[in-house]
Structure formats: C-alpha cells, structure tokens
Amino acid sequence: MHRMDIFYRLLARGFRKSRWCFCSFGSPFNKPSEWLSNMTWLGDLPTGCSCQYKGKHFVIEGAFSKSNISEFERRCVGGSTCVYGHAPRSGEAVASYSASYPLPAMRFLASRAAARFALDDDDCSSVLNRPGASMSYVSELVESQPFQAVLAYDFKKPGHINVLESRSFHSLIKMISKRQPDTRNVALLDSRVTIGSAAKGRSSSPALARVQQCSLPYLLSGNIYFGLLHTPTDIHRADAPSRKRNIEPPTRDTPAWLEDLDKLEHKRFDIVVYSSRFKEPYNRWVLLLVLSGAVPDPLLKPLHACLDG
Numbered sequence: 001m002h003r004m005d006i007f008y009r010l011l012a013r014g015f016r017k018s019r020w021c022f023c024s025f026g027s028p029f030n031k032p033s034e035w036l037s038n039m040t041w042l043g044d045l046p047t048g049c050s051c052q053y054k055g056k057h058f059v060i061e062g063a064f065s066k067s068n069i070s071e072f073e074r075r076c077v078g079g080s081t082c083v084y085g086h087a088p089r090s091g092e093a094v095a096s097y098s099a100s101y102p103l104p105a106m107r108f109l110a111s112r113a114a115a116r117f118a119l120d121d122d123d124c125s126s127v128l129n130r131p132g133a134s135m136s137y138v139s140e141l142v143e144s145q146p147f148q149a150v151l152a153y154d155f156k157k158p159g160h161i162n163v164l165e166s167r168s169f170h171s172l173i174k175m176i177s178k179r180q181p182d183t184r185n186v187a188l189l190d191s192r193v194t195i196g197s198a199a200k201g202r203s204s205s206p207a208l209a210r211v212q213q214c215s216l217p218y219l220l221s222g223n224i225y226f227g228l229l230h231t232p233t234d235i236h237r238a239d240a241p242s243r244k245r246n247i248e249p250p251t252r253d254t255p256a257w258l259e260d261l262d263k264l265e266h267k268r269f270d271i272v273v274y275s276s277r278f279k280e281p282y283n284r285w286v287l288l289l290v291l292s293g294a295v296p297d298p299l300l301k302p303l304h305a306c307l308d309g
Contacts, residue, residue, distance in 0.1 A: 002036055010036065018042040023051040025104040026077030027084075028058035041112040060098050064088040110288045127282045135276040136283055137269070138229050140255045142188060147238040147247050151175055159207075165191040166211040169198060173215050177222025185224060188231040190239060195228045 001007070002017065011017070015038050022031040024046040032049075035042060049057075058072055069088055073080055080087045083104065088097050129135075151171060155164060169189065176185055189195050197203040201212055218224075233239060240247045257269040275287035 002034060007036060014038060016040070016043060018045050019047055020045040020105075021049045022098075022102055022105070023049055023053065023057060025102040025108070026082065027102045028053065028072055028075035029060060029098050030057040031060070031098065039113075041115075042109075044112055045108070058094075060094050062094055064090055064092050064094060064097070066090055106288065110285055113285050114289050127278050129277055129279055129283075133279075134230050134232055135273070136280070137255070137257070137272045137276055138188070138231055139235055140252070141258065142231050142235055142237065143252045144250050144254045144258070146250055149241050149247065152241055162191060162193040162205075163207045163211065165189070165194045166197065166208055169194055170211050170215045173218050173222075173224070173226070176224050177218040181222040181224060183224055184227070186227045186229060188229050188236065188238065190231050190233040190236050192230060195230055198226070198228060 007015075015036055017034055017036055019032060019034045022029045022033070030049060051057075053075065058075060064072070069090065072088060076083045083102050084097070084100055085103055088094075153171075155167075159167075169187065172187060176183065193208070197205075197208050197212060198215075201216070203209045203212060219226075237248050237251075255272075257272045260266070260268045271287065271290050275283040275290070277283075278286055
C-alpha cells in the first residue's frame, strides 16, 4: 500500500517511513512492521532484526501446544507476560496471539511521545477536552454493562425533544424516590440540554422549568442525589426501547477499573478519570504512561500544570 502514489506524495511533504520488527522488543516473532507518519521521533525505532534468532524466528502458523509454548516462553525476553501481558493458551491460534503489539514497543513509543509533548506543547488547550465533553470511561461503562427496561411508556402527545427527554428523566426521579430513597444515583443521558437544566435545577425555557418544578418535591422528599453523565446516542444501548428495539447485549468486557471499584479500590479509576480530561488519542497515551510507569514524573508535570492552570 505504501508504494501507491498518494503515499509517495506524503513522503515528499515531510512524512517518513519507520520499519521495525517485533523481535527488537523481546518477541519471538519477527513480524516486520512499517509505519508512515509525520512524527519525527518514530525514527528512533530500531530498524531491522538484531536478535539472536535471526532467520530462525518463531513461525506464525497453527496453534499453541504444550510443547511449543515452553519454547515460546524461552524465547520471550523476560517471559510472555512481560512481552504480551499474558501467556498463550494451549489450542490458541498463533496468528491470533501474535496480532497484539509487544508491550515494550508500546512503552517505547509512549515515552517518546510524552517527551515530545512535554517539551514542545506548552499550551495544552489544544489537547484538553472541552467542558461537558463525553468521557471515555462513560463509553466503557455503557458498552460493558447489561441493561433491562424497568419503565417504559408512550407520550400521549408530541412535544419538543428536549422537553420529552426531561420528562423521561423526571419519571426516573419519581421511581427512584419511591423505591430507593436516601440514595445517590448516576443517570446516563444523551441530552446535554436535560443534563444542563437538571444540574442547575432551572431553565430559561418555561416548558423545561415546569418539568424541573415537578421534579423538585421528589428530590427533596426522597433525599436522592443524581450525578448526570453524558452518553453519546450511538453507544447508548439502553436507549434502544425508545426506538422500539430490543436492548443489545454488552459489546466489551467489564473494565478493570470498574471491577476495582466493586472492591472499593479507586486508584485505577482515578487514573482513568484523569486521562479522560484529554482528547482522543492523547487520553490513551496519558493512561498508558501513568499505568505502565514508562515515563518519569518530571515529564508529566507539564500536564499537571496545564490542568491545574
């Protein structure tokens, strides 16, 4: 693909190719990888194969067995857990296992990206999420949890979408105040107007203000509090019944930070929340840097300074 004319034109405009091998980062696989990028620091990647198994790499074919797993572990620098995060299972396809990038390679790239970001980007406004933006951890929560309908009804007459959304949230407030008083709750809403008016408890719109006035007695008498999280409509599976569709099952595994919260361990979630203050894909880099400890703290200080400022 990189031999196409359009990519040659990118090279003429300052892009560069970086060709590196998995075996340069402790993997038994050779797997040469060629990246085209405008990031000059990608030139720091080691080029070519320099490992002791040159010409005799672990072949990517068939499935793992007890016999070749031991050989694979022996060839992994530091073991498969250090290189890929988990050991191969007997019967697992080698091609499927090899599809992941080696962790040392990702830490190497993360450290180079962080160094450039910390040194060159004094103004972090371009990489910070705007106020009220959807957080990545909300998507992880919505995509991993099962939902079921507990309250559904049709409106007797049509109305403005923002008013109807607010009335639906009002119905949830009524239900929670009766069934679960004295609680703190989280509501996943795809309407920023509803979130804004509910958070303030008022609205310049008379129609929305009437809904807020009706909700207030239930909030006070039920002694309930709501934290409102914006959830993009395209991933909000719980919104399916409003379109006369069945709720689909989860599309991803439960995130590790949510499992930790169930154990009252919040450190991992604090890191996820911190990284979510950055736009994509910067939030993933920040998350990787903090979790892996690949970058010394001084390089992260500019990020803290931008946020604190």
